[in-house]
Every structure is written in C-alpha cells, then in structure tokens.
Amino acid sequence: MAPSKKISLSEEDLVLALKSRETIAVQALYDMYSGALLGVISRIVLQQEIAEDLLQETFVKIWNSAEQYDASKGRLFTWMMNIARNLAIDKVRSKDFRNTSKNQDIENNVDFIDAQSKVTFNADILGLKDLVTALKPEFKHVLDMVYFKGYTHVEAAEELDLPLGTVKTRIRMAIMELRKNFN
C-alpha cells in the first residue's frame, strides 16, 4: 500500500460511515489500525497466517456488529481492539488450535515476535519504543500480560504471585507512564 492511497478519517466520520455500511469505512479502518490490531493478535497467536485470518475475522466482526458500537461508552479503537483480542484468545483456547502442538507458551509471545523483528513502527511515533521500554520493567510486564497476552488481571496476579491490588496499581502506573510519554 502506497502511503498516498491511505485513507484517514476523523473518528466521528469513521463511525458514521461504518454504521451506514459504507465500504470506505473499512478501508480507512484498515489503513489506520490494521497494524495495531495485528500487533495485538500476533502476540497472542504466533502463527502469522492464523493471526492474519483472525485480523480478517476481526474486520468482518467490526462490520457486522457496527450497530452495537456506542461512542458514548468509549473510543472506536478500544472497541475494535477488544474484538480482536477476544477473537485471538478464543482461538488460542479452542480445541483445534491447542491440538496443533507447535504452539509456544503464550508467555513468550511478545519476546518471540520482537525477536523476529516483525514489529514495525509507525513513522509518526518513531522513537516511541525507547520511551515505552523506559517503563519500569515490573509495570510494563503486568500491562503487557493483560494487554498483549490475553491474561485477565486476576490470572496475571496468580501468575506473578502478587495481590490483585498490586496488579491493578501496576497496570495503572504503567498506563500513567505511557500517558506521560505520549503527551
């Protein structure tokens, strides 16, 4: 995709177009968010082919349930991101997926993906990775478990053998740190 072809719309226009079932909304969503959504899916499902199938499924689900999106309850991306993550988690927990024994421990996914250097950074926020990695490791770890690896915060607390309150605090601190960096 040449950058000139990319479509970018304001969030209001996007939602309007999506709800009136105009294909251009999907084109815009794809151009703006396919990488971010695939980034989330890829950290839960390692196989690129399956991850991309799930990305397609995500867009189909976005299209089919556009009516259910309520802008007053949150941003469009948050809603799409949750669709993508839930599809990926459902896939990982499905019987047929677990039967393909090649799957790596979900725990290692982030490092694995990063090691494969498949992570591509948005040009607009070049250098951001440094800021993100500057997050305190224990904060980042908890956030990534919940945001990228499909753990619930309860599961993360059990896994890390931390009180639930501590996990919640660390997630909040990590996000606070991100907000500081992104502003």
Added chain:
Amino acid sequence: MEEVRAYIESGILELYVLGQLSAEEQGEVEGMAAKYAEIRKEIEAIEIAMETYAISNAVLPSEGLDLKVLSAIESLKTPEETLSPVMQVPDKTIAAPIQTPLVTVAKDSRIRSLRIALAACAALLLISLVALYSAHHELSEAQNQILALNKQNQSFAATVGYMKQNTADLQKLADMPADPNWKTVKLAGTKMDPSAKMVVYWHTTGKHVMVDNSKMALPANDQNHQYQLWALVNGKPVDLGVFDVKPDTSHILINMKEISGAQAFAVTLEKRGGSVSPTMNQMIVMGGVSI
C-alpha cells in the same frame, strides 16, 4: 469531587479500557462516566494511551490482506448495499462467514450453480447415451458385415474347391485319349428307359473305374434308392459301388470300385446302399467293352 478522584485512582478505569471488567462493573463505570465529565475525560486519556501503545507495537499485515478483507466485507453486503457507488473490490475469492441475510444470497447462487451443474450433467449423460447407442449400432453393423463377408468367403472357397475339382476332372478327361489303356464304355438305355445313357471310363491296367456325370442321362433317384454299377466278368455281375444322380451334382467324375477285367458294364436301380446281386428287371443301362 473527592469521590471522583478516589474512583479514578482505584484503577478501575484502566481495567475498563482493557476489557477486564464484568458486565456489572462495566455498567457501573459507564454510569459514572455519564455522570462525571472528569471520569469521561480520564477514560478517554487512558484509551488514547492504549491506542498509541498498540500503534507503537504494530505488526504490518502481509501485502494483499487489505484486498482480502475488503472483498470479505463486500461479499457480506446485501444486494441493495452493493448497488451503492462504493469502490468495488475485484477479488471475490474470500467466502463470507455468517450474517443471516447473506447466507441466503450465497445459498441462492450456490443453488444456481448446482442447477447449472445438474443441467450440464444431464446433457453429458444424454450425449454419452447417444454416443453409446451409435457405437453399439455401428458395432452390430460391423458384426453383420463380418458375418456376411465370412459367408461370402466360405462360398468363395467352396467355389474354388469345386472349380479345382472340375479342372482336375477335366484334365483327367483330356489326358484319356493319349492313354490307350483307358477304355470309354457307352452304356445305352434298356427297355426300362430307352432314352437313358451314360459313360464309364475304365483303365484296363490301373483298374480304375469312373462314371462321367456330365455325360449321364439317368432319371434322378429318390432318397430310398441308389444306382449300382456292375461289371460283367465272365457272365457274372461284380459290384462296383453305388452312386446318386442328382440335378445339382458338382463332380464331373465319380470314382467307383476297381476291376481288372470286364466284358460289359451295367447299372441297376437298387435300394440305398446297394444289393449283393443285381435286380435284373431294374437294369436301366448296359454296354459292352469294345476291344
């Protein structure tokens, strides 16, 4: 406002954005957000942070996936939607999952293509049947031709055999005058049938006796009787065998039994197979041997 601050600092809004809350807790957060603009703003700030975090961790999809996704969406559209002048995606290879109205559309086109396939199958079956019938027809025709040719061949062979025999007989007849030992004995009709006559050839040293069919003028015998040739040797009749007279006799010469010496030959009509001694009143022809 102390309550709002505490609520924000509890970390529940982060969990809300991360999709970690139960439906009940979600409703609670949404209620708070509707009530307090500050909470709404806080949620949005968290969302934007997470959005940016996700974008900074983006993984680029393979090239061409956009077309697959768009064509999947395109195939999900209802017919009226497809009419709208939105960009058409050429690649339609991706099948559309779920969504009720579309399934019927997909089903319709599947039924249509199944119908076409069925019609094609029926047409093929018809063509095969016609081809089979015509092949069968041609085969039986060929078989008939083979039978006819075979018959023709057999009759041809029979004709050739007959002609060979004829030629051999004629050759024998042609050779006879050159050999003084061949005697031609003409037998004339008796009072039983004055018009009857026949010719016997006798080789005096070789003892061969032959009847000439071509020079025979005897009435045809029936199924129960046969003509019997006799040689008169010193006044006694000696049996030389039986023969038939039929209108369609194929041989010119008929070989009879051998005899070394004879003064005359005679033919009587006897019961089929011949008799031990001639029935004198049934003698039809007779002739003496001229020295």
